[in-house]
Amino acid sequence: MSDFSIASHHNEHLPEGGTEVVTMLSITSAYGATTPSGEHSVIVIMGDKSGSMRTPFDRSADEPVSKMAAARDALSAAIDHLADGTEFAVIAGNHQAEQCYPEEGGLVVASDRTRAAARRAIQLISPGGGTAMSTWLAAARELFESRPDAIRLGILVTDGKNESEEPEALDQELERCAGVFQCECRGVGTGWVVEELRRISGALLGGIGMIRSSAQMQQDFSEMIDTAVAKRTADVSLRLWVPRRCEIVDLQQVAPVIEGLMGLAAARSELVTDFPTGAWATERRDYLVRIRVAPGELGDDVLAARASVVIGDEVVAQTMVRATWTDDPSLSSPIAREVAHYTGQAKLSLAIRKGLAARNEGRTDAAEAALGAAVRLATAADNTEILELLERIVDVVDAAEGVVRLRSGVDLGDEMELDTKSTKTQRVKRTS
């Protein structure tokens, strides 16, 4: 049905006394164009209908259309991308959740008739009220809980911050939702909080994105549905076995976006830990793993980890992370190209987020140092997308040395876009 593979890229030679093994694990999955999925998808859309949706994207811009009007059109268009047979529902949320379609509650199977009915219901959404996202998530969770064997994907779109409830309410609901469904998050305009959506997408194995115009919204919503519909296998996990006296120090997904996974670790036995990765389409994801191993003798050949792709409880692909000790520095000192690449990308991401945080706290020196480092790293990595975004926040004095000055009058949307995209990584280039 599916064809998963996993490969480890690392330098297995450790120096004498070395105890850290760092590897890049690359997982790919491939589905033939005609292979039946075997599992069906359930997609629940959570759309914001709070009062602020009445306002346009950007008061200063010359786009008078309200976010709500744009969202109605974009959602209607996106509904057409739901493949026949997919079960779906639309929830409209403000300080409480209300099921928009099907009105009687539950899920419906996508067909020409139900898609048309959903479009009509979406056109009738009228904005008002506050924002309490935990209620939206809870409503979605109840729908997903009735389909434990399906591929369960949520889409959450908001334009504001979660102001109608205590932060703890959201955290508690996220705990209940973890493992029940995945959630892709989108922030519309500039009134939402990047960190808040990142908390949701991080806990629910989703991505985060920013929508700044109605044209972008139209395209992005449809792409989100297409991506969701393409998912073919639910509940895939990365399983790591490490020997006794060894420890997984860190595991993060590094491509397509950086996402720490240590918080999602589920111990299966004393030596085996599973990390959920959600549903997969034909795609590739890369992970950076740090393992502390017990020190070995020169020449020892040990396994630092066995990394597997697991569906349910079935291992569908496996690779070994070996380690050996040498007193030859020419063997032990090189860092694997893939590891070096993503370590650099992770540093870039961290520098951007630290820099933006320092800037918001008025710590100019710290902000310029961190954002300067980000410019230097992005220049070295030839990451033009991030560089362009950085240049809207800072004036670059010397890109190679990382000398920058904070700009004044920075557009809030530019700052949020940089923050949102800071975790997006460039794939390590293949050597041909």
Add this chain to the structure above:
Amino acid sequence: MITCVRCGAESDSDDYCDQCGASLAPIPPVVQMPSIARACPQCDVPFDDGEVFCETCGCDLATGEVAPDEPPERALGWELTVGVDPRRWRQYASQRSNDAPPPTPVAMRIEEATITLGRGAESERRADIDLAAATRDTGISRVHARLEPRGAGDGWLIVDLDSANGTMVNAVRVEDAPCPVYEGDVVFVGMWTALALRRS
């Protein structure tokens, strides 16, 4: 199931131990056996294992006496060295309660006869040679293996007597059939015991 030589656990996987991660590939022998004088006592010219008379001056390498005109009867005595493989000793360190240095190898003369090797002197099923007395290796079975001469000074065969932890000649595990042991081979038994045979 394979017994890991490092941690002693039974491993389901056969490439690396599924408990401690150590390689389960046979460890190449690194044991250093004590060597006797390697130069002729008369003329100081080095000689190889197995030589009885000096090729340069013709003296008896064991006694230093010049050989008689007629070749003597071929020496049929053998020396069995019972030692410790330092690497396995180290790998099993976690199983022992102390960091004691490995016991010194013990060399003993053996006659060409069938000889059983094992652990313990008091047991009813007692082997001819108590290897554990020399190496403190509890991984050796009571009656672990048997040495059989191939005859006419042509070396030995070793037979594993269904021991718990098996017998290896160099890097190869001895299965059901008797396995020849030549001078220069190293036989591994138990956790860290290494045996070598040489003419004496």
